[in-house]
Amino acid sequence: MILAGCRTDEIVSVDSGDAPGNSAATLEVVLDRTDVSAWLDTVFSGFTAPVDGGFLRVEAGTSELESHGLIRFRDFPDSVLFLDTISVIQRFDSARLIFIVDHTRSSLASGGTTVQLRRLDEDWDPRSTTWQIAVDTPGVRRAWSVPGGALGGLLGAALVTADSDSIAFDLDARADSFIEAWRDTTRANPGLALVIADSGRVALGPPTLRFGVVPKLQPDTSIEFARTVTEMTFVFDPPPPALPANVLRVGGIDGWRAYFKIVLPDSVTVGGRRVSLRGSTINRADLILSSLAAPAAPFGAERSFTIGAVGLEGDPGVLGPKTPVGDRVTGSDVSIAPDSIDPGDQVRVPLTSFVQAWASQDSTRFPLRFLLRGRPEASIFGFWEFGASSDVGTRVPRLQIVFTPPTRFGVP
Amino acid sequence: MIRGLLLAALVVVLVGALPGPASAQTLLLGAAGLGRPVRPLDARARAMGGAAVALHRDNLSAVNPASLSWLGGSGIWGTFMPESRSVKGPGISGDVRTSEFPLGRIGLPVSEGWAVAIGFGGFLNQDWTAQFEDTLNLSSGDLPYQETRQSSGGISQFRADVARALSDRWSVGVAAILYSGEVRSSVERAFPASSEFTGYTSGSAVKYSGWGGAVGVQYRPIEEMILGADASWSPHLTARNDSTGQRRRFDMPLSLDVGGSWEMTPGFVLATSAGWSGWSVIPERQVRGGVNDAWYAGFGTELRALSNLSTAIYLRLGAHLERLPFELRGNALSERTFSFGLGGDFGNGQGRGDIAVELGKRGSISDNGLEESFTRLTFSVAVFSH
Numbered sequence: 001m002i003l004a005g006c007r008t009d010e011i012v013s014v015d016s017g018d019a020p021g022n023s024a025a026t027l028e029v030v031l032d033r034t035d036v037s038a039w040l041d042t043v044f045s046g047f048t049a050p051v052d053g054g055f056l057r058v059e060a061g062t063s064e065l066e067s068h069g070l071i072r073f074r075d076f077p078d079s080v081l082f083l084d085t086i087s088v089i090q091r092f093d094s095a096r097l098i099f100i101v102d103h104t105r106s107s108l109a110s111g112g113t114t115v116q117l118r119r120l121d122e123d124w125d126p127r128s129t130t131w132q133i134a135v136d137t138p139g140v141r142r143a144w145s146v147p148g149g150a151l152g153g154l155l156g157a158a159l160v161t162a163d164s165d166s167i168a169f170d171l172d173a174r175a176d177s178f179i180e181a182w183r184d185t186t187r188a189n190p191g192l193a194l195v196i197a198d199s200g201r202v203a204l205g206p207p208t209l210r211f212g213v214v215p216k217l218q219p220d221t222s223i224e225f226a227r228t229v230t231e232m233t234f235v236f237d238p239p240p241p242a243l244p245a246n247v248l249r250v251g252g253i254d255g256w257r258a259y260f261k262i263v264l265p266d267s268v269t270v271g272g273r274r275v276s277l278r279g280s281t282i283n284r285a286d287l288i289l290s291s292l293a294a295p296a297a298p299f300g301a302e303r304s305f306t307i308g309a310v311g312l313e314g315d316p317g318v319l320g321p322k323t324p325v326g327d328r329v330t331g332s333d334v335s336i337a338p339d340s341i342d343p344g345d346q347v348r349v350p351l352t353s354f355v356q357a358w359a360s361q362d363s364t365r366f367p368l369r370f371l372l373r374g375r376p377e378a379s380i381f382g383f384w385e386f387g388a389s390s391d392v393g394t395r396v397p398r399l400q401i402v403f404t405p406p407t408r409f410g411v412p
Numbered sequence: 413m414i415r416g417l418l419l420a421a422l423v424v425v426l427v428g429a430l431p432g433p434a435s436a437q438t439l440l441l442g443a444a445g446l447g448r449p450v451r452p453l454d455a456r457a458r459a460m461g462g463a464a465v466a467l468h469r470d471n472l473s474a475v476n477p478a479s480l481s482w483l484g485g486s487g488i489w490g491t492f493m494p495e496s497r498s499v500k501g502p503g504i505s506g507d508v509r510t511s512e513f514p515l516g517r518i519g520l521p522v523s524e525g526w527a528v529a530i531g532f533g534g535f536l537n538q539d540w541t542a543q544f545e546d547t548l549n550l551s552s553g554d555l556p557y558q559e560t561r562q563s564s565g566g567i568s569q570f571r572a573d574v575a576r577a578l579s580d581r582w583s584v585g586v587a588a589i590l591y592s593g594e595v596r597s598s599v600e601r602a603f604p605a606s607s608e609f610t611g612y613t614s615g616s617a618v619k620y621s622g623w624g625g626a627v628g629v630q631y632r633p634i635e636e637m638i639l640g641a642d643a644s645w646s647p648h649l650t651a652r653n654d655s656t657g658q659r660r661r662f663d664m665p666l667s668l669d670v671g672g673s674w675e676m677t678p679g680f681v682l683a684t685s686a687g688w689s690g691w692s693v694i695p696e697r698q699v700r701g702g703v704n705d706a707w708y709a710g711f712g713t714e715l716r717a718l719s720n721l722s723t724a725i726y727l728r729l730g731a732h733l734e735r736l737p738f739e740l741r742g743n744a745l746s747e748r749t750f751s752f753g754l755g756g757d758f759g760n761g762q763g764r765g766d767i768a769v770e771l772g773k774r775g776s777i778s779d780n781g782l783e784e785s786f787t788r789l790t791f792s793v794a795v796f797s798h
Contacts, residue, residue, distance in 0.1 A: 026601065407616075
């Protein structure tokens, strides 16, 4: 190939066949489970819960999912600093609960969807609660008296339309009784619930509570404060489907992770000759996943999300989901766009730096051990699925490695 | 005291210039064989067509050891040689700038008729960089890349000369020469940033070492004429790659030079020299591309254009023809040069500065597949303690 034009530097452009000196040879191999000493891939979940998602999914009447949001505020002050003097709080004279609407994952009924704010009558544990279970912690397991949470009285309602950036619920008349109750640490604090009154799906961001405080020293004055939610989660029904055979699942609110252990050969055959992979420069290495059909609603990823690789510090075949997690694999993030991915499409997860680290090691017993997970985990409700190594044909995961063996320099 | 200062200055010159190139250089012709020969000439000799075997006045080039015997006084001198060249041929193009230090010496008349000098000079230059673009055919699609292959370094000579003036007409000299150098080779493959492919770089170094000697003679049949001859030889040059443990010995050539200069009228000098090196002593199988004996012939004139009690200005012209030892595409390479220059003696001969400009060509597209047009500048500065 001719490099067009002249360069005013210290380089002479030549035809590739005429170049003097020692050359480099860049080669490619594509390996599946039949080409390597060992290939393990398996899936574990339960590393995250809706409490980790940072959003509320409230849904009803969609024939896909029923979901209630649960929120709780704690740690309110006993006194307030007013005019350089600390004053005991006489009362809370106002309270307004504000939610930001996330339209990217909301699905509203025509004419809008109504969100109700309700009391909750039973306490719950934010990490372990589900549609059926209120608390599931060591030593305590208690089901809801009513699946989805024992809802109490209606506190307010808000219509969410396509133009709604946010919704708000005023508790002004009941502000003092509510916040006084939430401030009382000697009693249970069941918090509040969000439910859909008609039909639709509404995703909401973490709420902010703006409340007014009347100091005892100045009873004719109200000072406004804001507080973000202390605990927030949602419960839904039905639960995610069990993992089918021959499937790798990644992402979702439950934190599905695909674990890999691949024992690469030190050398591979390329073009009929044996070439050392170990000791070579890895120009690029990709784990090639084959997408399966989108998971049935509502458990397919509801929007684009990122998956990435993380190194493992142990053998997932032995330690299972308790395998210690290591460092992120640099540059491994890849976006999964549900709207543009079809069954059979390839998803390439770059593992160049990880395989380069392997190739630089002397030990022949050092396998590739990593996992794939959503980044950040639980940032979306749904997940995505790919063919596993136990699958057949082109759906099996493969490892493509483009590498350049060391150039052999000698003497003239 | 002055000699002490000169010795200290020489150490600085040696440390600062060791060995050879002053900056990263490029010469694709340097990829042939063991490289491109670099003669240790000063700017005066370069301006006079490379006629450095026998010259009137102080001859600063490190060619004929006998030329030291008529050194006018203790001195230190050095030469800097930048070059720009345009390389062209089918499938090859490039504009290149290089620079090197081909000569640095200190000379000391030690007693009646005796003189010594130590210093360094060029010998073989292997600086070049070649670049091309190609395409990788991967299962995921074609991927363009750029590959750069580079060689940097060369072999220098470190020499100690002793000369003796036997009479007003005859002088002789000998030199011990140590050849030393290192050539670093590398290959680098770069991919487009958007491909997220990691580039590839690898390199290695080959060290060269050897020793040799030179003898020379000068004869002045009449006051206005100097004739000279010299011979140099080395048993072999050893190349070794410490990272692979590989080692190879190359037989080195016998080199012969003859020349003379004639001061036809006061202030007007004609000079010529010619030389032959038996590089074909190296077996063909040891040198990729072929090797042949090298020779050169040069001719030049010098005119003293201006002089007074403390200053003299000289104008010079020259021409040079040379056949290089290592072949490209199975054919010998030649170098043709036309030169001119300017020089001056200052401070009653205590300072000297010379400039040479050489315009020339190397190789031919029909025989070697490429041709270089070059402009080479040479600057020399000398300080004496007359």
